[in-house]
Amino acid sequence: MNQLYDVIIVGGGPAGLSAAYSAWQNGAKKIIVVERDRELGGILQQCIHNGFGLHHFKEELTGPGYAHRCIELIKDKPEIETMVDTMVLDVLDNKTVIAVNPQKGLIKLEGKTVILTMGCRERTRGAIRIPGARPAGVFTAGAAQRMVNMEGFLPGHKIVILGSGDIGLIMARRMSLEGCKVQACLEICPFSNGLTRNIVQCLNDFDIPLYLSHTIVAIHGEKRVTGITVAKVDEKMTPIPGTEFDIECDTVLLSVGLIPENELSNGLNLAMYPLTNGPMVDQHRETSLDGFFAAGNVVHVHDLVDFVSDEAEIAGKYAALKSQGKLSGDMRTVKVAAIDGVRTCVPQKLSLPADMSDEKIKLFMRVGAPHRKVKLQIKSGDNVLLSKPLPVAKPSEMIAVEIPAAKFNLIGDEISVGLVL
Secondary structure (H helix, E strand, O other): OEEEEEEEEEOOOHHHHHHHHHHHHOOOOOEEEEOOOOOOOHHHHHOOOEEEOOOOOOOOEEHHHHHHHHHHHHOOOOOEEEEOOOEEEEEOOOOEEEEEEOOOEEEEEEEEEEEEOOOEEEOOHHHHOOOEOOOEOEEEHHHHHHHHHHHOOOOOOEEEEEOOOHHHHHHHHHHHHOOOEEEEEEEOOOOOOOOHHHHHHHHHHHOOOEEEOEEEEEEEOOOEOOEEEEEEEOOOOOEOOOOOEEEEOOEEEEOOOEEEOOHHHHHOOOOEEOOOOEEOOOOOOEOOOOOEEEOHHHOOOOOOHHHHHHHHHHHHHHHHHHHOOOOOOOEEEEEEEEOOOEEEEEOOEEEEEOOOOOOOEEEEEEEOOOEEEEEEEEEEOOEEEEEEEEEEEOOOOOEEEEEOHHHHHHOOOEEEEEEEO
């Protein structure tokens, strides 16, 4: 099987589906979405809680509801083909995608452009090296979420959650609603890594204690977890002797961060950005390799799926234009630097054409530590492109801003994004 497509999209989650719809809107005639799970929708299919879609669809939806909306957008469009239960084995730099599925065996797809939307995976116990025994009962929060919401099994009854990422907080509420006792939520940082609304709705409303600056120093149990030992940590995140206490539990859920799924990107030798663990992209979401685009959690981890769709629509649009030969000509490269309290900013560079009339430059950033009443300032040399007051800036909540078109003529060789405290 050997076919030529305008746009090949690797990953059928919200990013892949939004990119496919955007590519179709912008004139791509032959698009394929390749998804390794048994259905489209990605991680949203197991996120049965609400809170999705407020920005993108202007109404509150559940995860499957949001996925359904995205699937409906591409349904019954002959230009868009989908292939589920299909594992991409390799992506070659000539835009050939090699995949395998049970019905068709080994498949070779050739494209004019490729969009990478593989999402992210969870950090595991091995990645954070928790000491103690290796009994059953230690799960990542996402694995437990799929087990409860899709497979219909409970992982345990007395739960401790390590990490205050959004999935962990949501699972604290979910397990409580299932009749389990959530003993505590532990966070090694002095601040929570989840959205404020999830802290309120999932912990405070269910009287679940949150221990900041605490971590697990031992897991007890032979065949099954019987308890853990917790200790307070200092500013270097080292456990403080004498602060240990035990919590009885039969299950530990880990919500200790997400890692962009970039094995295929690494195989292509794309330029990667170490602070996001994702490919470096420009404002069109094009990577360092011509004709390869990336969007969503594979570029940097998002807290809201609405922003994933926004980014993917940019990638879909420009991949479609590139496949039609409409995205060419001389481009001026501008470096984007995150400074003064801003930890990461995507895109990491801008590719500016001579004609800027059709350009939109939207920046997505995260701060390094919590701040109150600060100002976000975007500058190019001495020229201020944007100054925006922020009542609260938290590492767990992404900030998205758009540079006004009237300021494009002030952009020099580099722009800086920072906080004015």
